[in-house]
Amino acid sequence: LAKTTQPISMDSYEGQEVNITCSHNNIATNDYITWYQQFPSQGPRFIIQGYKTKVTNEVASLFIPADRKSSTLSLPRVSLSDTAVYYCLVYNTDKLIFGTGTRLQVFP
Amino acid sequence: DVKVTQSSRYLVKRTGEKVFLECVQDMDHENMFWYRQDPGLGLRLIYFSYDVKMKEKGDIPEGYSVSREKKERFSLILESASTNQTSMYLCASSKWLGENTEAFFGQGTRLTVV
Numbered sequence: 688l689a690k691t692t693q694p695i696s697m698d699s700y701e702g703q704e705v706n707i708t709c710s711h712n713n714i715a716t717n718d719y720i721t722w723y724q725q726f727p728s729q730g731p732r733f734i735i736q737g738y739k740t741k742v743t744n745e746v747a748s749l750f751i752p753a754d755r756k757s758s759t760l761s762l763p764r765v766s767l768s769d770t771a772v773y774y775c776l777v778y779n780t781d782k783l784i785f786g787t788g789t790r791l792q793v794f795p
Numbered sequence: 796d797v798k799v800t801q802s803s804r805y806l807v808k809r810t811g812e813k814v815f816l817e818c819v820q821d822m823d824h825e826n827m828f829w830y831r832q833d834p835g836l837g838l839r840l841i842y843f844s845y846d847v848k849m850k851e852k853g854d855i856p857e858g859y860s861v862s863r864e865k866k867e868r869f870s871l872i873l874e875s876a877s878t879n880q881t882s883m884y885l886c887a888s889s890k891w892l893g894e895n896t897e898a899f900f901g902q903g904t905r906l907t908v909v
Contacts (some may be wrong), residue, residue, distance in 0.1 A: 719894060730799075730885050730900025731838070738894070774837070782853065783828060783887070783898055787837035 691775045691789070695770045696790040705762045707789050709775030712756050720751060720758045731774060735760070765793045801886050803900040808908050814873040816904050818886030827869035828887040828898065829853075829861060831880075838885065844869055852903075876908045 692710040709764045711720070719738055723731040735742055737749040737758070748761040762769055772788040807808060818828065828854075830838040840853030842861040850861050855865035858875050862870040869888075873880055883905050889898040 690823070697838055721897070722900075728826070729900050730887065731898075732900065733897035736895065736897070750841060768886055782851065783889070784827070784840055784854070785838035787835070 691777055691786050693773075693775050693786065693789045695787065696792070698792050698794065699765050700794050701766055702764050705765050705769070705791060705793075706788075707760045707773055707775075708757055709756050709760070711775070711777045714755050714777050715779060717779045718755075718777045719779065720749065720755075721776045721778070722747070722749065722758075722760045723776065723785070725772045725774065727770070734773075743774075747755070765791075767793050767795060769793050799888050799901040800901050801884075801885055801904050804902060804905050806904060806906045808873075808876050808906065810877060810908055812873075812876045812908075814876045814906070814908075816871040816873075816884055816886075816906070818869045818871070818888075818901055819867050820869075820899070821867065822888065822890075822899070823866065824888035824890050824899075825866075826889045826892065826898075827863065828889075829859075829869065829871045830885045830887065831855070831882040832885060832903075833882050841871065853857035876906075878908050880906065881908045882906060 693716045720737040722734045725731040735749045742749045750759040774785045774788040801819045828843040829841045844850045844863040860872045886901040887898040
């Protein structure tokens with residue numbers, strides 16, 4: 688199972704772009720990269736998933752370099768409501784293992 | 796909307812009690828998961844199940860057991876509750892894991908063992 692490493696915390700201001708990078712050096716060929724968001728007192732919710740290159744949806748973009756040993760979640764123009772913990776997961780058909788995540792604090 | 800429902804939002808139990816945490820999903824998902832979440836430790840997988848009557852240990856199964864008699868229901872059992880099992884417990888379900896699949900979480904059960 689590929690282990691992931693991400694920063695413990697990040698600070699930003701409203702309107703800025705935030706990039707959170709996750710390292711997964713042991714990612715396997717068939718593994719997918721997925722990001723979840725968790726607000727206080729709630730369960731995590733799915734944000735975005737990718738396999739390679741770039742994926743974009745209405746919430747975020749996910750950049751994955753060719754070697755797939757890392758990935759970057761990009762949140763454009765964050766607002767106060769984006770304050771949350773963000774988890775990077777790598778899996779195939781195996782169990783879902785969450786790490787400690789990155790706590791993003793957005794300031795006005 | 797997919798719904799994962801945990802039977803209680805808050806629970807207070809005494810040390811040594813047998814505790815049942817129930818989780819029900821309504822989307823016919825194959826996979827179900829139990830996690831606990833503690834400050835600074837993220838979400839840690841206790842047990843998961845990929846089919847009825849099937850179970851697999853996660854990273855911290857000690858002191859817990861699970862039951863999955865029906866596809867929609869996954870129960871976490873604390874055989875003899877201890878104070879170090881005071882935590883937030885989160886249940887999740889998903890279809891088979893792979894491309895374009897996501898896990899859906901319940902609202903969590905905050906268990907306090909006194």
